Amino acid sequence: MAHIxxxxxxxxxxxxxxxxVEDLANLVAAFAIMGLMCLGVAQIVLRSVFNSPLPGYIDLVELSMASMAFLGAAYCQRLGSHIRMELLIGKLSGRGLWAAEIFxxxxxxxxxxxLAWYGFEHFLRSYTLGDTTMDAEYPVWPSKLLVPIAFSIWFVRLSLQLWGSxxxxxxxxxxxxxxxxMKDVAEQAQDEIHEVMGDEADAPEATR
Structure with a gap:
């Protein structure tokens, strides 16, 4: 979470x-997760009660994976919520630290x-060929388009991070x-409180 x-x-x-932009992408990913949970409940109810599974359920799950996996990546990058190897970085300071961050x-x-470049090529190929899922024959290209979009948002975040480093x-x-x-436990807890309360703009600088 960057200094305001x-x-x-x-x-x-x-x-x-x-x-x-990152907040919106992460919100879409959150709604996709919630939608998938609701879809799973509907599948269980329809199969258990009415013995009639939801048509194209597996296909819908597959199509939703891209949004859940990638759209929140830039948001996590900004907050430092991604996994980092800090055994070495934690011992550095000054220019040595920022040189490692730059690398x-x-x-x-x-x-x-x-990944963004080739992801866009896969989207174009899918859109041109009219690629569909195996079972319900839903179009695949919207899901594939989310991949280069998510990676492009992430690329911009990394560019800003590089500039800052x-x-x-x-x-x-x-x-x-x-x-x-890097922050200590108290600072991390304080940032999480700010994030939950929705007042990130007033939170102190830095991400873990």
Missing amino acids: DRNDGTLGRLHRAWMP GTLVALTIIGV VRLFLDPSKAPVAVVT
Whole structure:
């Protein structure tokens, strides 16, 4: 969760402008999870009570996986909720820390960029061929389109994180903006409270 400082320049403004996009994508993923749970309940009821399973249930589950798996990735990246190997990073400070963050972010940018590119090609192929699911023959391309969209949102977040890391590498005395930083248990708990209460904009800087 990045530092909210109204004097943090262009990076801070871009960071704040991109947050609603990530929030919306994560909200869509949350609704997809809730919808899948409701779908599962309906499947159980229809099969148990009426002995009539929901048509295309397996196909709908498969189509929903992309939204649940990828749309929340950029949101998690911003909050630092993703899994990080901090055994080494936790021992670094100053320019050494931000050099390691720059390296890791560049690797992530490369991977996500490649996945977004080829994900879009898979979407185009599916859309052109009219690809459908095996059973109910639902169109597959909407699900495949979510993959490059999610990765593109994630790519922008990583780009902002890279910018913030380079900024701190050049001048470690500056306030962290749009970067992942480690926190102790008390700070992490406080951030989670802010997130649940919906007042992230007033929360202190940094992500774990």
